Amino acid sequence: MQIALAPMEGLVDELLRDLLTRVGGIDWCVTEFVRVSDRLLPPAQFEKLAPEMRRGWRTDAGTPVRLQLLGSDPACLAENAALAAELGAPVIDLNFGCPAKTVNRSRGGAVLLDEPELLHAIVRAVRRAVPAQVPVTAKMRLGYSHPDGALECARALAEGGAAQLVVHARTRAEGYRPPAHWEWVARVQEAVRVPVYANGEIWTVEDWQRCRQVSGVEDIMLGRGLVSCPDLARQIVAARAGRTPEPLEWREVQLLVGEFWRRARQRIAPRYAPGRLKQWLAMLTRSYPEASALFAELRRENDCMRLDALLGVDLDREPAPSEKAFSVS
Template sequence: MEIALAPMEGLADAMMRDLLTRQGGIDWCVTEFIRITDTLLPPSIIQRIAPELKQGSATASGTQLRVQLLGSDPVCLAENAAQVAQLGASVVDLNFGCPAKTVNKSKGGAILMKEPERLFRIAEQVRVALPKHTPLTAKMRLGYDNTDTALDCARALAQGGIAQLVVHARTKTDGYKPPAHWEWIAKIQDVVDVPVMANGEVWSVADWLRCREVSGVQSVMIGRGLVTQPDLARQIQALQRGESYQPLTWEGLMPLIQEFWQRVRINVTPRQAPGRLKQWLALLMRNYPEAQQLFNQIRRETDANVLDVLLLGNTAQT
């Protein structure tokens, strides 16, 4: 059984990946997608999105990082995948699940679920371009506006050479609205000979248990569920192992929020920094009433220096 931290554009950056993987229970994580068009990207762009490449393709806690590419041109994806491997990526992942309109309009993400043949060509050419020891994985949705191509797309990717498939159990038009159709994961696992991992609507240990029962697979990729409950993977792992574990309290979480704020202040402009903090607090509200209280307290605050005093008790800032 594996637990992975999902790639989340604008949310699961290197800072968040580091904080969440340090809580334990996460076997691997994925970068935000790197968009590939018609050029070979400069290494600096790849390393900016995946700074973990400079430390063995792993977070500070030792959690493996996979580098995710998004695009539609098999040749360009293959060339960039080869470069990503040269830069140290231990695994390369392909994104066929992003539902963003701007991405889909440029022939990327979930819109490719309409073209199983193209998925095969992409997987095949990227697999050939990668070193034999570098696995290729992929993430897909159930389709664009229906599930008609779900099984064909899964077969195409498996035949193209991927080693593992993550299935977000919704179509593009479903977006992130519940429910996730976990029963489709079982159907997909039946037609491919590579491991399939479930993704979608796992917010709690109880959700994981239901997902496992319906999908027939134990491995799970969790996105927003981990951001709203940073030790959720550790809770699932403890249950799986029959271990006792005390879930993270607000008092235990507060040092992480303070550290997150300190790092945001270093890496994000003062104008944008408050928004990053509010983004996380808004998600934490799902499980922590105290997050609602703190969010209400800072809702209209735009001065990062004021937040320094509130969260850290000082105004010193790098």
């Protein structure tokens, strides 16, 4: 079984990828999408969304990082994929699942699921442009407005050269509303000869067990569920091995939140850092009642120094080993 951390634009950046992979259980993760339109991007554009390229395309915990591209021009995507491969990207992932209206209006993401021929052309062009040892993978939804063409899209991607598919088991029209249609993942896996990952609506170990039973696939990609419960992957690994999962206690999650804020203060402009903190903390409220109390205390505060005090973070003092969250030796 493989467990992947989903690419989530504006949320799962290098900072959160690092902290979540430190907790454990994640086999690989994917960058936020690099938007490709009509030109060859400079290397700095890849490094902006994938700072891990400076560390051999791995997080500090050693977890491999794939580069995700989004666009609709096969030739331009191929050219940029070739450059990314030269920069060391171990895997090129293609985004055909983003539901954002602004992305879809510019012919990116899930809107392309109405054009299976174009899906095939994009993957084929990228596959031909990168070295044979660099896999090309793809993430898709079940369709734009309905799932009728899901199998045709999956076959188009696989036949174009995708070595692996991640299926978010909802259409673009369904957004993130439950339920996720895991039975369609089973149908996709029957339709293609490449590994298929199930994605969508896995919040707990029990959800994973039901997804596995319904979809029939072993591999999964976790998104909001893992951001809301940082040790969900680790719990699933334990359950898969027949062990009783031991969830993180709130005090351990607090260490993660404090470390997140410390690093956010160092890397993110003060006007944006509080919003990033609150965004993650709001998601943690789903799994931890204590997070709700902390979020209520912080939600109207935007002064970084006051947030330092509320979180007990002293930027002038290096945290002691016992205070560091899941340090990597």
